Amino acid sequence: MDIFETISTRFSYRGAFTDQLVPREDLIKIVQAGIDAPSGCNAQSTEFIIVDKPELIASIAQLLTDRPVCKTAKGLIICVCDKTPAYGKLSFFIEDCAAATQNMLLAINALGYASVWLDGVIRGNVGEEIGKLLKIPTEKEVRIMLPVGVPLNKSKPNLKKSFNERARFA
């Protein structure tokens, strides 16, 4: 799959995963793609916690009312943000984390797995509870979680507006 096909075939998957395990080697490749992402001032403010122990995945999935995509995930990648300003008073941790997340979603797709960018659903309490389980210092923010596995059902990306609706040459 070339890079453009990897981008256009990526989709948010919220269903159950098959029993097929995701080897650590692949989880490392995925997270390396996140590490390779750009970051403001090269501050590299995102830290990645990789959860592949079934008991810990189950404890985290419970916090999300056992939604299938978390409950059946073979790996959870949790992005933790260091909110320290990177340039004077300017912080780029949200953008850093987003860039890393997109790289990882593409790597996940390229390797034949699926995922979904879980952000809204872990804001606040759930993120804090995940942080406690993973012993994340309270000054850091658990921001995005990516469940990883082989999708049980077929899915495709949500429809996007056309090029002309969203872009133009000036």
Ligand SMILES: Cc1cc2nc3c(=O)[nH]c(=O)nc-3n(C[C@H](O)[C@H](O)[C@H](O)COP(=O)(O)O)c2cc1C
């Ligand atoms: C910043 C951001 C936050 C998101 N938060 C969630 C979320 O909490 N739960 C969820 O199911 N999907 C979440 N998504 C996934 C979007 O719903 C999804 O990308 C969008 O519907 C387009 O579908 P596609 O990814 O298949 O192209 C989030 C995506 C982004 C970029």
